[in-house]
Amino acid sequence: MELNEIAPDFTLKDSEGTEWKLSDHRGKVVVLLFYPGDDTPV
Amino acid sequence: MVGISTDSVESHKNFSDKYDFPFRLLSDPDADVVARYGVKSWIPGRSARAVVVVGKDGKVKSHNVQSLSVFRPTDEEVLRAASTAAEQ
Numbered sequence: 080m081e082l083n084e085i086a087p088d089f090t091l092k093d094s095e096g097t098e099w100k101l102s103d104h105r106g107k108v109v110v111l112l113f114y115p116g117d118d119t120p121v
Numbered sequence: 122m123v124g125i126s127t128d129s130v131e132s133h134k135n136f137s138d139k140y141d142f143p144f145r146l147l148s149d150p151d152a153d154v155v156a157r158y159g160v161k162s163w164i165p166g167r168s169a170r171a172v173v174v175v176g177k178d179g180k181v182k183s184h185n186v187q188s189l190s191v192f193r194p195t196d197e198e199v200l201r202a203a204s205t206a207a208e209q
Contacts, residue, residue, distance in 0.1 A: 080158060080159045080173075080181060080184050081181070082180075082181055082182065082183070082184065083180050083181065083182075084180060084181055085179050085180055085181075086158075086173070086175040086179055086180065086181045087154075087157045087158065089153075089154045089157070091125065091147035091148055091149055091154060092130050092147065092148050093123075093130070093133065093145040093146060093147055093148070094130060094133035094134040094136070094137045094145070094146050094148075095130075095134070096130050099123065099145060099147055101175065101179075102179065104175075105177070105178075105179050106177050107177060108174065108175065108176060108177060108182075108203055108206045108207045109122070109123070109174075109175040110122040110123075110172065110173070110174050110175075110199065110202075110203050111122075111123060111125055111158070111171075111172070111173040111174075111175065112122060112123065112124045112125065112144075112171075112172055112199075113124075113125050113126070113155065113158070113160045113168040113169065113170065113171040113172070113173070114124060114125070114126050114168060114170050115126065115162055115164065115167045115168055115169065115170065116126055116127070116128055116167060117126060117128045117132045117133060117135070117136035117146075118135075118136055118139070
């Protein structure tokens, strides 16, 4: 992934099953924190 | 700010009920978004620890992947990347 390329848009569900779409947040800075797994140290 | 892992919606519900995070956890069960953002773990089907900052213009401003998943970017690195993006 290159800096300053358009971030790939996606829609995923949150813990309530509500859909969250990246492009709905255009105009704001969005921080995506990727992590390996809930409740694990790895 | 949102958290993303390949865990299920149900797993996220249990995890967020337990810790009451101030941000949403998103479920990427097929690791599709993980693959598109180039943040796959060496553990199959899992995400690495990574921080991606998307600017107001929808462009990638920072992309920081920790291939050894026990480490993660420091809070200072995350905040610096986010505030730099906010100024652009």
